[in-house]
Amino acid sequence: xxxxxxxxxxxxxxxxxxxLGGAASAGAAQEAAAPAALxxxxxAPGEPARHGRxxxxxxxxxxxxxxxxxxxxxxxxxxxxxxxxxxxLRRGLxxxxxxxxxxxxxxxxxxxxxxxxxxxxxxxxxxxxAGKSTVAALLALxxxxxxxxxxxxxxxxxxxxxxxxxxxxxxxxxxCGDLAGIVDPSMQITDVTGYLLPFAGxxxxxxxxxxxxxxRLDVETYRIVMTSLRRWFGTTVVDCETLPAxxxxxxxxxxxxxxxxxxxxxxxxxxxxxxxxWMGGLHRSMLPTxxxxxxxxxxxxxxxxxxxxxxxxxxxxxxxxxxxxRSLAAGGEIxxxxxxxxTREAAAxxxxxxxxxxxxxxxxxxGPR
Numbered sequence: 149x150x151x152x153x154x155x156x157x158x159x160x161x162x163x164x165x166x167x168l169g170g171a172a173s174a175g176a177a178q179e180a181a182a183p184a185a186l187x188x189x190x191x192a193p194g195e196p197a198r199h200g201r202x203x204x205x206x207x208x209x210x211x212x213x214x215x216x217x218x219x220x221x222x223x224x225x226x227x228x229x230x231x232x233x234x235x236x237l238r239r240g241l242x243x244x245x246x247x248x249x250x251x252x253x254x255x256x257x258x259x260x261x262x263x264x265x266x267x268x269x270x271x272x273x274x275x276x277x278a279g280k281s282t283v284a285a286l287l288a289l290x291x292x293x294x295x296x297x298x299x300x301x302x303x304x305x306x307x308x309x310x311x312x313x314x315x316x317x318x319x320x321x322x323x324c325g326d327l328a329g330i331v332d333p334s335m336q337i338t339d340v341t342g343y344l345l346p347f348a349g350x351x352x353x354x355x356x357x358x359x360x361x362x363x364r365l366d367v368e369t370y371r372i373v374m375t376s377l378r379r380w381f382g383t384t385v386v387d388c389e390t391l392p393a394x395x396x397x398x399x400x401x402x403x404x405x406x407x408x409x410x411x412x413x414x415x416x417x418x419x420x421x422x423x424x425x426w427m428g429g430l431h432r433s434m435l436p437t438x439x440x441x442x443x444x445x446x447x448x449x450x451x452x453x454x455x456x457x458x459x460x461x462x463x464x465x466x467x468x469x470x471x472x473x474r475s476l477a478a479g480g481e482i483x484x485x486x487x488x489x490x491t492r493e494a495a496a497x498x499x500x501x502x503x504x505x506x507x508x509x510x511x512x513x514x515g516p517r
Contacts, residue, residue, distance in 0.1 A: 207321075208321050208322065208323075208326060208358065209321070210319040210320065210321040211319060211320050211321075211358040211359065212318065212319045213312050213313050213317050213318055213319060213320060213359070252496070255496045255497060255499075255500040256294055256496070256500075258500035258501075258503060258504050259290065259291065259294040259295065259496065259499050259500045259503055260294050260295055260296075261503060261504070261507060263297070263382055263383070263507065265378075266378040266379065266381055266382055266383065266384060267382065267383050267384070267404050267405070267503065267506040267507070268374065268378065268383075268384045268386060268402075268403040268404055268506075269287065269383070269384065269385050269386065269403055269404070269405045269406065269407060269502055269506060270386045270388050270396070270399035270400055270403040270405075270406045270407070271283055271284040271287065271385060271386065271387055271388060271406075271407040271409065272388040272389070272390065272391055272396045272399065272400065272406070272407075272408060272409070273390050273391070273408065273409040273410060274390060274391050274408075274410065274419050274420065274423050275390060275419070276390055277411075278409045278410055278411050278416070278443060279409055279411070279441075279443035279445065279470070280305075280387065280388075280390070280409045281305070281309060281310045281311045281314055281387050282310075282314060282443070282476055282482070283407060283409045283441050283443065283470065283498070284301065284311055284314075284385055284386075284387035284407075285301070285311060285314035285315050285387075285482050286470075286482065286491075286495040286498070287385050287407065287495070287498060287499055287502065288301035288315065288347070288351055288353075288385040289315070289347070289348060289349055289351070289482060289484060289495070290495045290496055290498070290499040291351070291383050291385065291499055291503070292347070292348070292349030292350050292351030293349040293484070294496075294499070295382060295383060297381070297382025297383065298337065298350075298351075298352065298380060298381045298382055299349075299350070299351040299352070299381065299382065299383050299384075299385070300344070300351065300352050300353075300354065300377060300380075300381040300383070300384045300385070301315060301347070301351060301352070301353045301354070301384075301385045301387065302324065302354045302356075302373065302374070302377075302384060302385070302386045302387065303324070303353070303354065303355045303356035303357075303387050304324070304356055304365055304370055304386050304387060304388045304389065304395050304396075304399060305356055305365075305387050305388060305389045305390075306323070306324070306355075306356030306357035306363040306364065306365045307356075307357070307363050307364075307389075309355070309356050309357070309359075309387065310479075311353070311355070311356075311387045312345070312353060312355050313479075313480065313481065314480075314481065314482050315345075315347040315348075315351075315353050315481070315482070316347055316348060316481040316482075317345050317347070317353060317355070320345070320355045320357075320358045320359070321358075322343040322344070322354075322355075323354070323355050323356060323357050323358060324354055324355070324356050324357075324365055324369060324370070324373050325357075325365065325369055326343070327340075327343050327354060327373055328369045328372040328373050328376075330343065331372065331373070331376040331377075337380040340377065340380055348484070352381070354373070354377075356387075365389075365395055366394075366395070367394055367395055367398050370395050370398060370399070371398070371402075374386070374402070383503070386399050386403065388400075391423060400427065400430075400434070401430060401431070401434075403506075404437065404506040404507075405437045405438070405439070405502050405503075405505045405506035406427075406434075406437065406438050406439075407438070407439045407440075407441055407498070407502060408420060408423060408424070408427075408438055408439070408440050408441070408465075409440075409441050409443060410440065410441070410442055410443070411442070411443055411445060411449075412442040412443060412444045412445075412449040412451045412453075412456070412469060413449060413450075413451060414451060416442070416451075417442070417451065417456050417459060417460060420440060420460055421459060421460060424438070424440070424460065424463060424465060425463075428463050435463035435464040435465045436463075436464035436465075436505065436508075437505045437506065437508075438464075438465040438466075438505070439465065439466050439467075439468060439498060439501050439502050439505065440460050440461075440465050440466070440467045440468070441468055441469075441470050441498060442456060442460075442467065442468070442469045442470065443470045444469065444470060444471050444472040445472065445477070446472055447472045449472075453469055466501050466505070468494060468497055468498050468501065469494065470491065470494050470495075470498070471488065471490045471491060471494060473487060473488045473490075473491040474488075475487055475488070475491075476491065
């Protein structure tokens, strides 16, 4: 990450680190630039504070994501066997294979475009059950697969969120609130990843909680985590609470791009249009940096995709349908090898379009089509 991202004039991140460090001094910046001699280890409960810093919270006990008695559903292919066989046959046709390769290459280049400072992407929705965490997980998995810089998925929906389950986590120990009390400017990325969970493709996950009912993530904790981690991760996907929660509103206005998830229904499109109008009133750059994902939770949703794209795309947002997929409908870990072909294509397009908009920040230049 650039030096500007770490210590730009007026950047309140330095004030956060000053509060976390206890004693403020001009040497704090030099300490942040120097590599840590040893990975910081949380002290045992009752151990005195080191260097005048407040004690970090005690090490939490790992909690399983899903109880063993409930975790017995087997994986399913997103496409039925006849469709998979037909797709394999079509790949044998030279012209069709060439077109698919050209499209995949163009989309991959958009996902892999170089960055100079971390890009943060907020994923939210107006109602629960729209597929928000599923889209956030697909986006994080796709970015981690294609990009070479570190990818982070942050669960900012702490009350019984499903992002850890979707990304294959089996147990949770550290959460956003825990890390906010531990993060230190002397840390390196190897220190930070000790508090994160790895997921497929080389990405990292920071859960919002251990699945406790009533868990909260306030705006201050969210800001500490996001500003502290941005210098280590090239791209960050934030699975937010549903709107109009305060953290979700903060994420919408502080990230470089945003994904608004809605069910592919007439009611879902109408509600989403209202949200887009509200977002457009916040700042003129909001809609050109927004991707709307219409999630099909059943094989035949009945929504006219072309008309929905015109209706929701007014103002600059890009509308992308996410087709029904049997493997996603199961609700467990997302296994990319089992996804339907159309689902993988849609996930890649969502990632490419989102990265393109995060980089252009409202430019009129369109993304991959």
